Amino acid sequence: MLAYTLKRIGLAALVAIAVSAVAFLLLRASGDVAVALAGEGASAESVEAIRQAYRLDRPLALQYFEWVGKTLRGDFGESLYFKTDVLALVADKMPTTAWLALFSLVFALAISLPLGIVAALYPNSLIDRLCLALAVLGQALPNFFFALVLIMVFAVGFHLLPVSGSESWENFVLPSVALGYYVAPPFMRLIRTGMIEVMASDYIRTARAKGLSGASIVLKHALRNALVPVVALAAVQLGLLLGGSVVIETVFALDGLGYLAYQSISHLDLPVTQAVVTLLSFIYVGLTLAADLVNAWLDPRIRIG
């Protein structure tokens, strides 16, 4: 187990480093940073002045290694656009995104658990097909579209919830639903499959023979085992939620990391984009690593492969 763990950690670190380097290169390739900073209509002299002021004319490799060196010491630099410390900026926005991701995950589980269980208990029936349809709809609908529909029905139409902003918990309801619905389908399918498998196993037959009630069998005995792979999936889906937050936060004007990523990309604010991409990739890699380790711990066969 230890050898496996170390190997996985090593690979994870390499992936994270590769992501940061690729992001660095891609950002520079997407446009001239000095022009973006100078803004629309700036003269060539203004652009040059900015290029000099921010030392953007140095060789790429030099800029990258300087960035790595500073990052390892915890200095993520200063935002070119906001002119504030990047780490402080990220730390300020992180809680909003963390809450959004958490609430979305909770919502996703809240709808996928009942759907998955019901679908598993009546496989290939009309109910199963309906649950499947709902799941597929969640994956097929673009989440920004669904978000707008939610706004239009619940905020504008029925005035039940606010349209945008991040003042209170009410502002997180619609965004969590929009984002949660997007990641629910894989959970539903996994729970359904897991439950079907488990319900056909010997110990469940024993439980039935013992005379235990249906509810007790499903919830206490079967679900517990079916949920094991779901925990691992949750870790991975959390990463997906962080990515999906870019669009959702922009639509709902939630001032989180996703929106910061969107703004910094539009402004070619390199230090911030770099920091956000690096941070999110570390989190995502960390989560998938955790999922791998959990699975390996539960199923020793994985450790050998």
Add this chain to the structure above:
Amino acid sequence: MIIAGVGKLAALFAAIIIFFASALATPAAAGKRDNSVRFAEEQAVDNLDPYFNNVRIGVILAHHIWDTLIYRDPNAGEYKGELATSWKWIDDRTLELELRQGVKFHNGAEFDADDVVYTFNFVSKPESKAITTQLVDWIDRVEKLDRYKVRIHTKHSFPAALEYLAATLVIHPHEYYAKVGPKGMSEKPIGTGPYRVVEHALGKYIRLVRNPDYFTGGPKAQPTIDKVEVRFIPDRQTQLAEVLSGGADFIKNVPVDQARQARAAPHLQVISAEIMRYAFMQFDTLDNTPAPMLRDVRVRQAVMHAIDRDAMVKSIVGEGSRVLHVPCFPTQFGCIDEGAPHFAYDPAKAKRLLADAGFPDGFAVDLYAYRDRDQVEAMIGYLRAVGIRANLRFLQYAAFDTAVRGGKAPIAVWTWGSFSINDVSAGVSNFHKGQADDVNRDGEVRKLLERGDAALDPEVRKSAYAKALALITERAYVLPLYSIPVYYVATKDLVFNAYADEIPRFWEMSWK
């Protein structure tokens, strides 16, 4: 980006929920109830100091939190004294101004010549890293004559100085600014303007309150609206949803099709106003142009005849826009149409011109653009009808401008706002005086523009500009397209005016 594709669908939904919203409930009239206006804006401002940002909301707030020396009346078009009371040119490089007395900054400090001297000398220094250097780099230095008199020395003869002083060249309190610098000024802005900042949550919102001690006798009215809240909502559909549900009172730059739908809502008003921004198509005719066929004037003239600008203005650009025949905005000083040829929509003539130039079957060419994709696609449709197969390269502004300056964009569709400066020197001169964005480099045009930019005599300027514009159009370097309108959607009871400089004036607004 994501918004563009969903525009049409959103318009349909807007129609549906407008029905919802009006049928089910009347929205909360919070803005009217507490005499405030809630304004939703797309792009957040990074630094509130007007010399250190270049976003639209920065320009708007500059006029609310601070004052400039001179104010240009948007209705009469004349210059009025704001922080200055009178001015005269001593020689062709020295402007002397008398300053207004009895004006106080929001922190109680008194306004006088020291503030003008410090502000201008600071921002015009390259080390200060002011963002839009073009707005201040004409200033050589400012000299104090006495407590309420200053002299501005320009680097070269600069007749447009008054126009620039009336733009966003605001005056900062010298002691405070020297102490806190641009960063401190952004965090806690202090100016002389009709509104004060009470709260600034970076990237989220800015809250302003009325300045009860705003000086009287100036060109800006005493404000009646007590509070203004500017909220940053990046998605245009969300902005519209906020106005529909009563969460916001005022939004602008609403896409045409959605604005038209919003007209159906009984509690909203929709106003469209032409702004100074205009669109034009630029052709790269230099030696290293990626499309050598564009060096033949007949090919360029063919493009000029191929696009039906009247039809575009009528159907997709929006109400208030008009076709332009020279690449400048009609109210700009020096924007003279007479003498410039008009290119009528004539696809048959376009095809003939192409055949004469040796392209009877047309040709393929890259076309670069960075906004208003639907309009650009309409233009491409017209070009295709005469055989020119334009391949659209739709980029972010920074990538677009890099391509143009790098000689990679044979045809580029630009829009230009001239920084809301009503003088041709801030407009067409930017593209034909040999700078990075000049992809024609015509020496004759350049000389004429230089004369127009430098002469102090208005008649000399006008004649030089008229000749330059006529040449640019005759030689088909640029296809002037149309002026761009902006749609405002607001709560019905809000009384406001829409101006060509795109600056909503909250100090003039009121609730019915």
